[in-house]
Amino acid sequence: MKQARMMRLFGTSGNCFDVAIDHGMFNEKSFLGGIEDMRHAIEVVASARPDAIQLPPGTAPILQSRPGKDRPALVLRTDIANVYGTPLPRKLFSEVIDRAVEQAVRLDAACAVVNLLMLPDEPEVYEACIRNINRLKPACDDAGMPLMIEPLVMQDNTNGGYMVDGDIDKILPLVRQAVELGADIIKADPCDDPQEYHRVIQIAQGVPVLVRGGGKVSDQEILSRTRVLMEQGARGIVYGRNVIHHANPAGMTAALMAIVHDGASVEDAMERLG
Secondary structure, three states, X not given: OHHHHHHHHHOOOOOEEEEEOOHHHHOOHHHHOOOOOHHHHXXXXXXXXXXXXXXXXXXXXXXXXXXXXXXXXXXXXXXXXXXXXXXXXXXXXXXXXXXXXXXXXXXXXXXXXXXXXXXXXXXXXXXXXXXXXXXXXXHHHXXXXXXXXXXXXXOOOOXXXXXXXXXXXXXXXXXXHHHHOXXXXXXXXXXXXXXXXXXXXXXXXXXXXXXXXXXXXXXXXXXXXXXXHHHOOOOEEEEOHHHHOOOOHHHHHHHHHHHHHHOOOHHHHHHHOO
């Protein structure tokens, strides 16, 4: 059963493009741009036919109620946290939703995703993430549900919120820990130099690595970075704001799908944007 669900994500090319629209789980207003109307956002992205859409349990039924056989696979967000935004709350937390795997099965998800957060001087959040993963892993195995672990290395909160830290020497050990905790799929940070990403692939020991997008960047930058990451051995991408905040989300999805599945050049991908 787990392999069948993995095939729904990786399809015939062996790669995957997952569009993340789960930002509403993290209580940060700036994340909501472009997804104020989730029915519209899901319809626009789903119509562009990425391999998967990453959603919380509250809005996942919108995707799953779309008619027809060709809708993207569901990746279900199973945890909630309050580590973003300005100012930060006095107490930070990360908590898995109740009966997460049961909800994933009921919603016909292809995968469950959970964070592994490494925040400076916040060991309690890291410990909570470990507990979350340890709760999910055996339940996922029992249900044949692939578990995607998202190791996130964050900078300090000098500017009022935790931002991604692209230091590969910090990314590598957290990715390996996610592997050892039993990840079926890794959703990892990009590093400062994408040409080094083969090191992340190697440390993952054969577990497929999807690379998250991080913050919004220019079309040229996100397409060029994606091309390099795929050449370095990534099995795909999980992008959110670079798609849903784009003036042409369907065109950006088509451009990224061309790189991920067809090995398109950046120039050819740019043409898909129109």
